[in-house]
Structure formats: C-alpha cells, structure tokens
Amino acid sequence: MEKKGVYYNLVLSQSNKALDIEEHCVTEIDKSFIQNGAKHLNVQDWLNQNRLSSKKSVYQFSEDVKYLTLLQITNSPWLIIVTVIACLIAGCQMPTFAILYGGVLRLFVLPIEEFESQVKLWSGMFGILSLVTIITISTAALASSSVTENMIKELRIQTFKNILSQQLSFFDHKNHSPIKLTNILAKEPPLVKNIAAESHQNIKTVQFLCLQEHIHNVYTNELKKSYRDERKQSIVLSITFSIVHAAVYFMYGFAFIYGSNFVASGKMTAEDIYRVLFALILASTNLGTTTLFFQDFGKAKLAVTQVVKLMTTGSSLPKSDEGERPEIKGNIQFKDVVFSYPARGHTQVLTGFSLEVTQGRTVALVGGSGSGKSTVIALLERFYNPNKGHILIDGTDIAKINVGYLRSQIGLVTQEPMLFDCSLRDNITYGISALGRIVTDQDIIDAAKAAYIHEFIASLPQGYETNIGERGSKLSGGQRQRVAIARAILRNPKILLLDEATSALDSESEKVVHDALNNARKGRTSIVVAHRLSTVENADLIAVMSQGVVKELGTHTELLQVRGIYYHLIKAQYHN
Ligand SMILES: Nc1ncnc2c1ncn2[C@@H]1O[C@H](COP(=O)(O)OP(=O)(O)OP(=O)(O)O)[C@@H](O)[C@H]1O
Numbered sequence: 001m002e003k004k005g006v007y008y009n010l011v012l013s014q015s016n017k018a019l020d021i022e023e024h025c026v027t028e029i030d031k032s033f034i035q036n037g038a039k040h041l042n043v044q045d046w047l048n049q050n051r052l053s054s055k056k057s058v059y060q061f062s063e064d065v066k067y068l069t070l071l072q073i074t075n076s077p078w079l080i081i082v083t084v085i086a087c088l089i090a091g092c093q094m095p096t097f098a099i100l101y102g103g104v105l106r107l108f109v110l111p112i113e114e115f116e117s118q119v120k121l122w123s124g125m126f127g128i129l130s131l132v133t134i135i136t137i138s139t140a141a142l143a144s145s146s147v148t149e150n151m152i153k154e155l156r157i158q159t160f161k162n163i164l165s166q167q168l169s170f171f172d173h174k175n176h177s178p179i180k181l182t183n184i185l186a187k188e189p190p191l192v193k194n195i196a197a198e199s200h201q202n203i204k205t206v207q208f209l210c211l212q213e214h215i216h217n218v219y220t221n222e223l224k225k226s227y228r229d230e231r232k233q234s235i236v237l238s239i240t241f242s243i244v245h246a247a248v249y250f251m252y253g254f255a256f257i258y259g260s261n262f263v264a265s266g267k268m269t270a271e272d273i274y275r276v277l278f279a280l281i282l283a284s285t286n287l288g289t290t291t292l293f294f295q296d297f298g299k300a301k302l303a304v305t306q307v308v309k310l311m312t313t314g315s316s317l318p319k320s321d322e323g324e325r326p327e328i329k330g331n332i333q334f335k336d337v338v339f340s341y342p343a344r345g346h347t348q349v350l351t352g353f354s355l356e357v358t359q360g361r362t363v364a365l366v367g368g369s370g371s372g373k374s375t376v377i378a379l380l381e382r383f384y385n386p387n388k389g390h391i392l393i394d395g396t397d398i399a400k401i402n403v404g405y406l407r408s409q410i411g412l413v414t415q416e417p418m419l420f421d422c423s424l425r426d427n428i429t430y431g432i433s434a435l436g437r438i439v440t441d442q443d444i445i446d447a448a449k450a451a452y453i454h455e456f457i458a459s460l461p462q463g464y465e466t467n468i469g470e471r472g473s474k475l476s477g478g479q480r481q482r483v484a485i486a487r488a489i490l491r492n493p494k495i496l497l498l499d500e501a502t503s504a505l506d507s508e509s510e511k512v513v514h515d516a517l518n519n520a521r522k523g524r525t526s527i528v529v530a531h532r533l534s535t536v537e538n539a540d541l542i543a544v545m546s547q548g549v550v551k552e553l554g555t556h557t558e559l560l561q562v563r564g565i566y567y568h569l570i571k572a573q574y575h576n
Pocket of ligand 1: 341342343344349367368369370371372373374375376
C-alpha cells in the first residue's frame with residue numbers, strides 16, 4: 001500500500017468493498033491450472049495413451065490423408081474382407097445371368113418334350129441366382145456401410161478427444177475457433193453437434209473443471225446412439241436394395257416357367273416369350289436405378305419435415321411495418337404484468353409485476369436468482385408478450401408500437417455482449433445503418449471516449465480497424481463490455497437496459513465499466529439488473545423483486561431502514 005503502485009490502485013478501486021477473495025483465488029487457480037494443466041494435457045501425451053498411437057496416428061496426416069491411413073483407423077478389418085468377398089460374388093451375378101439367359105433362348109428351339117423337361121431346371125437356376133443376389137448384395141452393403149460408419153464414428157470420437165486435450169493457445173488460432181471446430185464435426189445429428197459446440201465454446205471451463213473425460217463420454221454416448229439409429233436405417237436400405245435386384249431374376253424365372261406353359265398349350269409363341277423376357281430386362285434396369293434414390297429420399301424426407309415444421313410455425317410478433325412510431329421520451333410503466341415462458345406455460349415468472357420509471361431516471365432491479373429480473377428486460381424489448389397486463393412507454397402500450405422502432409429506441413448491454421468477428425469500428429457501428437443513420441469518425445470516437453475504450457483502441461497498431469475475433473475473443477471481458485457500451489451510446493437510445501453488465505468483471509475492470517455506464521446513462525431512462533448490490537446503490541430507485549412481483553421499492557438508504565429483503569440481501573452479500 002505504501003508504494004502506491006498497482007496494488008494500491010486495485011484496493012482503491014474497490015472503494016470500501018470487501019475484497020472478493022474467493023473470486024481472486026479462482027482467477028489465480030484458473031491461470032495456474034491452465035498453465036500447468038495445459039502442459040500436462042499436451043497432444044503427444046494424449047497420443048501416447050491412445051490406441052491410435054501404436055499405429056501411425058491420423059493426426060500426422062492432416063494435409064494429405066492416404067487411403068491406407070483410413071484403413072488403419074477401422075477396428076474391424078474382417079468386415080473389409082467380408083465386403084470384398086461379397087462384392088466379388090455379387091459381381092458375378094450379371095455374367096451368370098447372361099449365361100442363363102443364353103441357355104433359356106436355346107430351349108425354345110428344342111422339341112416340346114425336351115423343352116418341358118428342361119424348363120423347371122432353368123427356372124430353378126434363376127431362383128438360386130435371385131437368392132445368391134439377395135445374400136451377397138445385402139452382405140456387401142451392410143458390411144461396407146458398417147466399415148465406413150464405424151470409421152467415421154471412430155474418427156469423430158478421437159478428433160473430439162484430441163481437441164479437448166489441446167492447450168488453450170490452440171483455440172486462439174483463427175482456424176480453431178469454436179464455430180470452425182464445430183463445423184469440422186458438423187455432420188452430426190443436432191444433439192451430438194450441440195454437445196460438441198458447447199464444449200468448444202466453453203473450453204476454458206471444461207479444462208478448468210477437468211471435464212474432458214466426462215464431456216468425451218457424453219459425446220461418445222450420443223454419437224453411439226445416433227450410430228445405432230443409422231445402422232437400423234442402413235440395414236433396411238441394404239435389404240431393400242438387394243431384394244429389388246434379386247426380384248428381377250426371380251420374376252424372370254417365374255415368367256419363363258409360366259410362359260412355357262402357354263407355349264406348350266399353344267396359347268403363346270416363343271416370340272411372345274422373348275418379348276416378355278426382354279421387357280422384363282429393360283424394366284429391371286430402370287427399377288435398379290430408382291433404388292439408388294431410396295437413401296436420398298429418406299434423408300430428403302427428414303430435412304423437408306424439419307423445414308416444413310419451421311416454415312409453418314406461426315409468429316405472434318407483428319410484421320415489421322406494422323405499429324405506431326410515437327416520439328419516445330422514456331417514461332416506462334409496467335401494469336400488473338403476468339407472464340409465463342411458452343416453454344414452461346404452467347409456471348408464472350411474473351405474477352402481477354408493476355413498476356413506474358420516469359424519464360431520465362435509473363431504476364435498479366434486484367432480487368434473488370430466478371425472481372424474474374431479466375424477464376422484465378426481455379418483455380420491455382418485446383422478445384416476448386405478456387400474458388396479462390400492459391407495458392406502457394409514454395402512455396402508449398408497447399404492443400401498439402412498431403417492434404423495430406421500439407428496439408431502435410432501446411440500448412441493451414448484457415453480461416456477455418454480442419460482438420462479431422470484424423473490426424472494432426464495425427462492432428461499434430453495428431446496426432447503425434439499419435436505423436437509417438450515418439455516423440462520422442468523430443461520432444465513433446466520441447462514443448468510444450464516453451465508454452472509456454478510445455485510449456485502448458488508439459494504442460492498437462491498427463486502431464479502429466483491429467479485428468477482435470469471434471465473439472470478441474481477442475478482448476478482455478471489460479474491453480468487450482466497453483465496446484458494447486460504445487455501441488449503445490452511438491445508437492443514442494432513449495432507454496438503456498443493463499442486464500448484469502458488470503457482474504463477471506474483476507474490480508478494476510468493473511470500475512471502468514461502471515464509469516462508462518454512468519456516462520451512458522446520462523439523460524436516459526435506465527433499468528439496471530445487477531447482482532452486486534454495490535453497483536446499484538446510487539440508483540434513483542431500487543425495486544426488490546421476489547416471485548415475480550416488486551416486494552420493496554425505495555432508495556438504498558430507505559430500503560436499509562425498512563430492514564426487509566433488501567437489507568438481508570445486502571447483509572448476506574457483505575458477509576460473503
Ligand atoms: N427462455 C426461458 N424459458 C423458460 N423459462 C425461463 C426462460 N428464461 C428464464 N426462465 C425462467 O424464468 C424464471 C425467471 O428467470 P429470470 O432470468 O428472469 O430471473 P433473474 O431474476 O434474472 O435470475 P438471475 O438473477 O439468476 O439471472 C427462472 O425460473 C428461469 O428458470
């Protein structure tokens with residue numbers, strides 16, 4: 001403290017607040033775990049423990065994968081042998097058919113007694129050909145699909161495991177962003193893909209909590225489940241495919257034995273039989289071709305079902321050009337709002353919520369977790385409509401206001417700001433052109449200065465043109481918040497909504513973000529949701545929520561005097 005250095009400033013920035021030792025420790029543990037843990041989890045270690053390491057690892061072939069490498073991955077080489085043998089036998093069916101066909105033609109020139117005695121023999125041979133075709137084609141199709149599906153499953157499991165065991169620096173590479181990694185494993189059914197995607201996005205948490213093994217098991221189980229479903233589909237398809245092929249030979253034998261009776265009784269000539277047999281050959285060729293579409297047809301049906309479902313889902317939101325566009329000053333009123341999320345219709349989140357916020361003032365929403373604070377914000381943005389009650393802005397029910405216009409009047413800063421993989425300038429000006437506004441460089445700089453992010457941006461070699469990575473991954477949490485605040489300031493909204501905007505930051509960042517938010521709030525009606533009660537002490541009004549209604553309302557000092565819920569919340573927080 002005496003040195004008045006960085007530590008001194010940190011302590012000062014916490015101004016009268018208890019040192020959040022627990023969080024500090026977590027940050028330090030996180031760093032040391034990542035440093036030490038990442039070393040311990042390097043790829044080679046993993047490969048050494050892995051079955052693939054005994055062979056030539058597939059990961060050494062990332063640029064040019066050889067067919068032999070693919071064969072090395074399969075854990076069922078005998079299935080490849082079965083496939084090859086079945087294919088060889090199945091390949092003989094056409095030459096055999098040609099031999100049988102030639103033999104049949106020859107029969108028609110024989111004397112009638114000899115012809116009749118040979119008919120059954122040759123028909124039987126068609127029957128056998130048809131049986132062998134069913135067995136060989138279905139075996140070849142089943143075994144080969146099993147080999148490829150197994151191989152793909154194995155590759156995905158091992159790739160996923162390898163990704164989870166990488167050092168954090170691996171994920172900083174532009175080719176290893178969560179979206180790109182997820183896309184590599186993207187040919188999964190949605191459920192499997194979502195597990196993969198979440199763990200890529202939250203890789204720090206996964207590694208910190210040592211969840212690699214668990215996540216890997218969950219992924220593997222989901223993959224195996226989907227693999228089992230695919231197997232069932234493959235079995236049906238393979239058998240259908242082989243039966244369609246074999247049916248031709250069967251029909252041919254049947255037509256021959258049946259036709260021969262007509263020839264013997266003089267009802268048909270040999271020429272008629274030739275015609276029928278030839279027509280059967282042509283028809284069978286076409287039938288064979290159509291079976292190739294069976295698989296695609298199944299997939300298309302599934303895809304179309306999903307699309308039709310999405311296409312026909314009605315929207316309860318009005319069209320973009322509907323609704324009034326009144327001048328907005330910023331007086332907000334919630335009147336007996338009752339609301340349940342559609343997904344949980346039986347649980348009322350807001351049970352008669354009423355609150356008034358006058359123009360230019362700041363109201364803080366506090367309360368226990370799940371009391372409905374964020375829901376209030378979502379309703380004001382019209383992400384949902386209340387089941388009962390009204391939300392008014394300057395006396396007009398927001399249900400009557402054009403949704404796009406309403407949102408253009410509201411700035412929203414959340415704990416995890418939505419940033420994009422583009423430059424700082426593009427992120428700050430994001431959505432401005434949709435408002436029909438043109439902003440100058442000076443406007444952008446002014447907004448960034450008010451959000452206390454200009455100095456940082458100016459210190460970067462590429463300044464405002466610096467790319468900030470996917471979801472702003474190249475920025476710190478506080479910097480991300482300040483970029484989002486600069487964006488909100490530039491939009492110049494009449495109403496500002498801050499949803500837990502500082503709860504994830506360390507004390508120093510929190511102070512800067514707090515100052516930036518104070519600037520952003522100036523002259524605007526603000527609704528702030530915060531977990532750290534210290535950040536809302538200066539609000540004009542604090543609404544304490546419990547079970548979907550406001551239970552206490554007043555200033556910080558007034559509420560402390562009441563010694564009710566707020567008092568106990570404050571006490572509990574400082575005690576912690
Ligand atoms: N999209 C949703 N679908 C279904 N239920 C939801 C949804 N969002 C929130 N809920 C539920 O609504 C209730 C209120 O959630 P809300 O996020 O508004 O609470 P909160 O007071 O902001 O909580 P916290 O302080 O923990 O963020 C919770 O029980 C939550 O589980």
